[in-house]
Amino acid sequence: MHCGKVSLEGLAKKFGTPLYVYSGDQIVERLGLFEAALAGREHLVCYAVKANSALAILKLLAERGAGFDIVSGGELERVRAAAPEALGRVVFSGVGKTAEEIKAALAAGILQFNVESEGELALLAQCARKMQVKARFALRVNPDVFAETHPYISTGLREHKFGIDIRKALAMYKSVAGDKWLEAHGVSVHIGSQIRSAEPFGAAMERVAKLAGELEREGIVLETVDAGGGLGIDYHGGSFDAAAKVTEYAAALGKALGGFKGKLLLEPGRFIVGQAGALVARVLTVKRNGKKTFVITDAAMNDLIRPALYQAHHEIVPVRKRAGKRSVVDVVGPVCETGDFFARDRKLAAVEAGDLVALLDAGAYGMAQASNYNTRPRAAEVLVEGGKARLIRRRETMGDLLGPEIL
Numbered sequence: 001m002h003c004g005k006v007s008l009e010g011l012a013k014k015f016g017t018p019l020y021v022y023s024g025d026q027i028v029e030r031l032g033l034f035e036a037a038l039a040g041r042e043h044l045v046c047y048a049v050k051a052n053s054a055l056a057i058l059k060l061l062a063e064r065g066a067g068f069d070i071v072s073g074g075e076l077e078r079v080r081a082a083a084p085e086a087l088g089r090v091v092f093s094g095v096g097k098t099a100e101e102i103k104a105a106l107a108a109g110i111l112q113f114n115v116e117s118e119g120e121l122a123l124l125a126q127c128a129r130k131m132q133v134k135a136r137f138a139l140r141v142n143p144d145v146f147a148e149t150h151p152y153i154s155t156g157l158r159e160h161k162f163g164i165d166i167r168k169a170l171a172m173y174k175s176v177a178g179d180k181w182l183e184a185h186g187v188s189v190h191i192g193s194q195i196r197s198a199e200p201f202g203a204a205m206e207r208v209a210k211l212a213g214e215l216e217r218e219g220i221v222l223e224t225v226d227a228g229g230g231l232g233i234d235y236h237g238g239s240f241d242a243a244a245k246v247t248e249y250a251a252a253l254g255k256a257l258g259g260f261k262g263k264l265l266l267e268p269g270r271f272i273v274g275q276a277g278a279l280v281a282r283v284l285t286v287k288r289n290g291k292k293t294f295v296i297t298d299a300a301m302n303d304l305i306r307p308a309l310y311q312a313h314h315e316i317v318p319v320r321k322r323a324g325k326r327s328v329v330d331v332v333g334p335v336c337e338t339g340d341f342f343a344r345d346r347k348l349a350a351v352e353a354g355d356l357v358a359l360l361d362a363g364a365y366g367m368a369q370a371s372n373y374n375t376r377p378r379a380a381e382v383l384v385e386g387g388k389a390r391l392i393r394r395r396e397t398m399g400d401l402l403g404p405e406i407l
């Protein structure tokens with residue numbers, strides 16, 4: 001098995017396992033799909049940093065003109081470290097921003113704050129006044145649209161913590177019109193993640209476009225409409241036509257936007273990096289307990305929590321095929337939790353202790369959600385571009401883990 005022209009076996013030998021391997025070429029290609037689909041209108045693709053925040057990946061995207069969607073002061077510092085020239089292309093989302101985070105983002109001159117409550121808007125105005133700068137804001141509205149996805153990553157219903165009830169947004173914009181330190185710059189929405197159909201995106205955008213029209217009639221002309229992220233990928237290894245998906249998605253947004261003349265912002269995360277990454281692990285042992293067979297790998301839930309957290313499916317394939325029958329197994333890690341599994345009752349190709357397996361489509365919300373649970377150093381990461389592989393994050397050492405502690 002290869003990433004581009006680079007053998008995964010070679011990478012595992014050189015850098016050890018567990019190892020995240022990303023195709024930079026595919027990441028760039030995916031960004032290009034959005035750029036192509038939106039070529040007809042003014043737009044900015046703001047990659048959602050939280051999906052995979054590796055500095056090398058941020059740099060790769062920034063060099064190709066991408067902006068960024070951040071959700072913390074920490075992610076702001078990642079953009080600054082990877083591509084300071086892109087700070088002006090940052091939108092700041094998130095339901096609980098601190099004054100320190102807001103001030104840092106104001107000082108950095110980011111494009112827009114996506115504000116999620118009245119309290120946050122007041123805090124933003126207060127910070128802007130202290131710094132004597134004008135803050136560009138968008139209200140993140142909650143359109144009350146249902147999107148078919150896992151309940152943990154659905155965000156667009158009134159019962160969720162996210163956004164401002166769209167019925168209250170008009171009054172909120174009007175209440176700060178004329179504020180010296182606030183500029184109504186846009187309106188934003190994000191209805192959830194891993195949404196496979198274009199339909200809910202169109203439905204949400206229709207409501208947002210209607211609001212933008214109402215605002216315009218009140219004399220509040222917005223420069224941006226931010227459609228959020230959330231476009232889903234195929235985790236089941238079928239033939240996936242990414243270009244067709246993006247085209248369909250962009251068409252649904254375009255149709256719903258109607259006559260809006262400003263800039264369309266998008267915040268895709270998963271769609272750009274998800275299928276570009278694999279987690280390579282070594283089989284430690286194959287163990288039988290009663291009727292069940294467990295394939296125990298050196299990667300665990302601390303490296304990739306998606307199966308445990310969202311019942312997510314990842315295809316698992318041997319890096320080198322060996323002879324032997326497929327059999328039904330659980331693929332698990334060494335962490336002391338029954339929830340530490342990658343697959344349950346999965347028909348897997350024959351594997352033995354010492355073999356390498358690849359967990360596919362692990363580029364998004366994999367390393368980004370990795371932890372040190374069970375005092376496990378986090379994995380190394382490798383980026384493959386045009387047939388060349390390079391380490392973009394070294395494996396953590398015990399020094400990294402124990403360093404902050406005080407005895």
Ligand SMILES: *Cc1c(COP(=O)(O)O)cnc(C)c1O
Nearest residue numbers: 048093193229230267268269270
């Ligand atoms: C998580 C998130 C995204 C990215 O979602 P994907 O499903 O990875 O595309 C975009 N915008 C906001 C506000 C988010 O919270």
